[in-house]
Amino acid sequence: MPNLESLFEEFVKSLLTPEGKIARSRFASEAEVEEKVDEFRILLSGLSPEASSLIEKFENDPGLHSTSLSTRLKTLVLYGKSIVKLLRAGIIHGRGTLIPAPDFSGLTGTIPELQAALVARWKEIQIARNVGLWGVAIMLM
Structure with missing residues (x-):
């Protein structure tokens, strides 16, 4: 496609x-x-x-x-x-495009479980953004 x-x-x-x-x-x-x-x-x-x-x-x-x-x-x-x-x-994207999460390891070195939580949150925020739910995306941040 x-x-x-x-x-x-x-x-x-x-x-x-x-x-x-x-x-x-x-x-x-x-x-x-x-x-x-x-x-x-x-x-x-x-x-x-x-x-x-x-x-x-x-x-x-x-x-x-x-x-x-x-x-x-x-x-x-x-x-x-x-x-x-x-x-x-990369200034604009196609609707539904999910950008890979950045490397949060510098922030999460002492709490490894936090890396997975931040990556999941990153994805949730993008999904909310892609469907136009800006308020939800901001609250998730």
Whole structure:
């Protein structure tokens, strides 16, 4: 199963020519461009809650609501490339992604059982975060 990063990469490639320019000729109508916008929104729904401000910015971007099909396609490409970079850098993640716990051994050297408890808590906090339960995640911290 492809990961979210590769799905965004493929999406961006589908909008570009081999030379890296917007492939405007592939999209003859507004309906075809709107299909790509809908496809992009589906991909966005796979991002973790931390990406909500980016999604909101995308939805309010004037380029997305332009009457120019080329401008709309360019907006999709720009956001798609940005998201790929953010995913690669680990700044945002796919929904449901669990990041491995850090090494707590420096803190838990005298109480070895604490390491397992901290790792379990780390996982619980991420699960709460992934489903948007920020209050629960904060309380678990």
